[in-house]
Amino acid sequence: MSIRVGIVGYGNLGKGVELAVKSAPDMETKGIFTRRDVNSVNAYDKAIPVYSLDRIEEYKDEFDVMILCSGSAKDLPEQTPAISKIFNVVDSFDTHAKIPEHFARVDEAAKQGKKSAVISAGWDPGMFSLNRLYSDSILTDGEEATFWGRGVSQGHSDAIRRIDGVLDARQYTVPVEEAIEKARNGEAGSLTTRDKHLRECYVVAKEGADKARIEHEIVTMPNYFADYNTTVTFMEEEEFKKVHNTMPHGGFVIKTGRTGIAKENAHVIEYKLKLDSNPEFTASVLVALARAAVRLNQEGKCGASTIFDVPPAYLSYKSAEELRKSML
Amino acid sequence: MSIRVGIVGYGNLGKGVELAVKSAPDMETKGIFTRRDVNSVNAYDKAIPVYSLDRIEEYKDEFDVMILCSGSAKDLPEQTPAISKIFNVVDSFDTHAKIPEHFARVDEAAKQGKKSAVISAGWDPGMFSLNRLYSDSILTDGEEATFWGRGVSQGHSDAIRRIDGVLDARQYTVPVEEAIEKARNGEAGSLTTRDKHLRECYVVAKEGADKARIEHEIVTMPNYFADYNTTVTFMEEEEFKKVHNTMPHGGFVIKTGRTGIAKENAHVIEYKLKLDSNPEFTASVLVALARAAVRLNQEGKCGASTIFDVPPAYLSYKSAEELRKSML
Numbered sequence: 003m004s005i006r007v008g009i010v011g012y013g014n015l016g017k018g019v020e021l022a023v024k025s026a027p028d029m030e031t032k033g034i035f036t037r038r039d040v041n042s043v044n045a046y047d048k049a050i051p052v053y054s055l056d057r058i059e060e061y062k063d064e065f066d067v068m069i070l071c072s073g074s075a076k077d078l079p080e081q082t083p084a085i086s087k088i089f090n091v092v093d094s095f096d097t098h099a100k101i102p103e104h105f106a107r108v109d110e111a112a113k114q115g116k117k118s119a120v121i122s123a124g125w126d127p128g129m130f131s132l133n134r135l136y137s138d139s140i141l142t143d144g145e146e147a148t149f150w151g152r153g154v155s156q157g158h159s160d161a162i163r164r165i166d167g168v169l170d171a172r173q174y175t176v177p178v179e180e181a182i183e184k185a186r187n188g189e190a191g192s193l194t195t196r197d198k199h200l201r202e203c204y205v206v207a208k209e210g211a212d213k214a215r216i217e218h219e220i221v222t223m224p225n226y227f228a229d230y231n232t233t234v235t236f237m238e239e240e241e242f243k244k245v246h247n248t249m250p251h252g253g254f255v256i257k258t259g260r261t262g263i264a265k266e267n268a269h270v271i272e273y274k275l276k277l278d279s280n281p282e283f284t285a286s287v288l289v290a291l292a293r294a295a296v297r298l299n300q301e302g303k304c305g306a307s308t309i310f311d312v313p314p315a316y317l318s319y320k321s322a323e324e325l326r327k328s329m330l
Numbered sequence: 331m332s333i334r335v336g337i338v339g340y341g342n343l344g345k346g347v348e349l350a351v352k353s354a355p356d357m358e359t360k361g362i363f364t365r366r367d368v369n370s371v372n373a374y375d376k377a378i379p380v381y382s383l384d385r386i387e388e389y390k391d392e393f394d395v396m397i398l399c400s401g402s403a404k405d406l407p408e409q410t411p412a413i414s415k416i417f418n419v420v421d422s423f424d425t426h427a428k429i430p431e432h433f434a435r436v437d438e439a440a441k442q443g444k445k446s447a448v449i450s451a452g453w454d455p456g457m458f459s460l461n462r463l464y465s466d467s468i469l470t471d472g473e474e475a476t477f478w479g480r481g482v483s484q485g486h487s488d489a490i491r492r493i494d495g496v497l498d499a500r501q502y503t504v505p506v507e508e509a510i511e512k513a514r515n516g517e518a519g520s521l522t523t524r525d526k527h528l529r530e531c532y533v534v535a536k537e538g539a540d541k542a543r544i545e546h547e548i549v550t551m552p553n554y555f556a557d558y559n560t561t562v563t564f565m566e567e568e569e570f571k572k573v574h575n576t577m578p579h580g581g582f583v584i585k586t587g588r589t590g591i592a593k594e595n596a597h598v599i600e601y602k603l604k605l606d607s608n609p610e611f612t613a614s615v616l617v618a619l620a621r622a623a624v625r626l627n628q629e630g631k632c633g634a635s636t637i638f639d640v641p642p643a644y645l646s647y648k649s650a651e652e653l654r655k656s657m658l
Contacts, residue, residue, distance in 0.1 A: 018589065022470075022589065025470045025471050025589075026470060027470075046591055098658070101654055101655070101658055102651070102654060102655055122658055127658045129464065129468075129599075131658045132464075134657045135642050135645070135646060135653060135657050136460075136642060136645065138646065138648075138657065139618040139621075139642075139645035139647075140457075140614045140645075141614060142350075142353045142354060142614075143353050261346070261349060261350065261610040261611065261613075261614060262349065262606075262607065262610060263374055266606075267605075267606035268606050269603070269604065269605045269606060269607075269611050270603070270605075271601075271603055272600075272601070272602040272603075273599075273600070273601050274598070274599075274600040274601075274602070275597070275598070276597065276598040277595075277597045278590075278595035278596050278597060279589060279590065279595040279597075282595055283468075283589065285589075286469060286470075287468050293467075308654060309642070310641070310642050310643040310650065310653055310654070310657075311641050311642075311643055312642075313638070313639050313640060314460055314463050314464060314467075314637070314638050314639075314640075314642070315463070315638040315639055317467035317468075318463060318466065318467040320466075322639070323430065325463060325638055326430055326433060326636060326638070327429070327430055329459055329462045329463050329466065329638075330429055330450055330455045330459045330636055
């Protein structure tokens with residue numbers, strides 16, 4: 003029998019999950035849960051029922067796992083603990099600094115409900131984290147650097163849109179090629195924040211707005227831009243909508259380390275992603291981990307986990323025998 | 331208390347394991363086991379005792395895990411099952427086609443002895459396999475290609491050395507840049523064996539040997555060279571020993587896949603290794619998995635496993651909390 007998947011939240015990520023489940027031979031989307039008017043949600047597949055999130059508990063016997071596709075800032079801190087009491091869940095909680103706290107709350111809730119919850123799935127946190135962990139375990143004596151981009155940062159784009167006089171904006175994080183080369187040469191430790199990434203901002207100003215002031219507010223904004231080399235390009239709305247309408251992203255995790263009696267041998271481990279659609283790729287990781295969450299629960303491993311705790315084979319629909327034969 | 335490691339076999343790989351254990355803050359090499367005269371083995375660290383392999387069973391209470399550093403062709407098929415009845419073990423069995431059979435034999439033996447055995451650890455099989463598995467689980471609709479090199483193939487070098495008139499030889503496997511680019515563009519499926527790799531052979535001929543015949547025998551050798559573009563370069567022994575005295579290797583696992591309602595979004599996942607010393611890097615992976623074998627055994631998971639079955643966090647000496655905080 004197929005794994006019965008529910009999708010909570012139907013924005014870009016939720017849509018990506020619907021498509022990724024469709025590509026999985028062992029899973030089926032059995033319902034979408036939303037806080038919006040259920041009639042306003044149009045799934046790609048019209049046969050998938052849309053339910054009000056308020057009533058999710060009524061469906062507790064009809065789903066094997068819920069994939070939570072809401073935002074990390076406001077929604078997941080409440081939703082993941084609440085829903086993991088009732089269902090196995092996967093979320094993409096990505097506020098790195100708050101992961102320990104989120105983990106603890108979800109762990110308690112999921113254990114209470116005897117459910118399995120995999121938190122912080124995606125590519126960073128997620129696949130990038132995994133590569134940091136494996137590389138650190140292998141090359142204990144080394145340096146690591148993570149680069150992001152070229153890709154859209156939603157958080158930085160939002161920060162620009164909050165500036166007075168801004169109609170729309172988009173920020174691309176761009177890794178600096180020279181810094182990537184330095185990381186490959188084992189010099190990651192010498193790189194500053196400014197060395198590693200540029201921030202490219204494309205801004206649509208409201209009519210009559212003071213562009214010089216907007217630019218100044220952007221490049222001096224603490225935490226977001228002040229520590230970076232930042233470029234600001236103003237555009238007309240029509241052109242902006244034509245050029246900046248996709249969600250590419252990606253990046254690199256580069257680990258270098260040395261071995262040998264005199265540390266004479268250098269090694270480089272590099273993991274690279276190049277993604278046309280950040281939400282669709284993230285969704286594909288979530289779906290693989292949803293399969294793992296179901297499996298963990300079948301084995302009685304209740305509570306919270308991350309991708310660090312999940313045996314890799316659990317992400318695949320293929321049997322252990324088939325994996326050993328075809329991929330090892 | 332430190333994890334007490336034994337090293338079985340003290341060639342290049344065993345030496346690499348000694349060094350990698352020295353870099354691990356939670357492990358200690360407590361002994362080396364050899365089939366050779368124990369007085370002929372000189373560990374880097376003179377304080378490490380060297381024992382005869384025949385007497386390994388006498389030490390069953392003194393080691394937490396044995397890292398098996400013998401060859402896959404003749405030794406490991408016998409040694410891993412025999413030793414995994416007595417100790418937790420890790421091996422680097424790399425004859426891909428015989429992995430299912432090896433797994434079954436080790437699984438039976440380790441279960442009999444209530445021990446945990448991780449087989450086929452290293453980078454291929456090993457880290458490359460892991461990347462094939464994760465990528466296949468995420469991008470179900472895609473193509474994968476593995477490239478090896480530039481690096482020394484021991485098996486191909488040996489095959490050349492068996493040719494009449496050859497004094498010494500070394501073969502480098504070289505990935506073809508155009509083929510790597512095609513794989514990144516999602517065209518992995520179109521690549522033939524000949525497209526993907528070149529084989530560079532450096533040969534020292536015996537005095538008076540017929541070099542034209544040797545070259546012909548190399549390039550037409552079935553399985554090893556006939557399906558590849560192969561170059562043969564003859565060298566003087568002195569020069570050969572000066573130039574071809576290190577063991578570099580590496581390679582790429584490249585996965586491409588598409589998502590989207592009309593499969594309009596392309597994604598590339600690329601994992602790359604660049605290694606100055608193949609045996610020392612392989613040894614570093616074995617040591618991380620030795621830690622995992624001990625942990626699996628503590629949890630009562632007896633029998634054979636591969637890197638596919640091991641929760642990633644088990645490879646690290648850091649606690650789950652620390653990993654979530656610092657690497658997720």
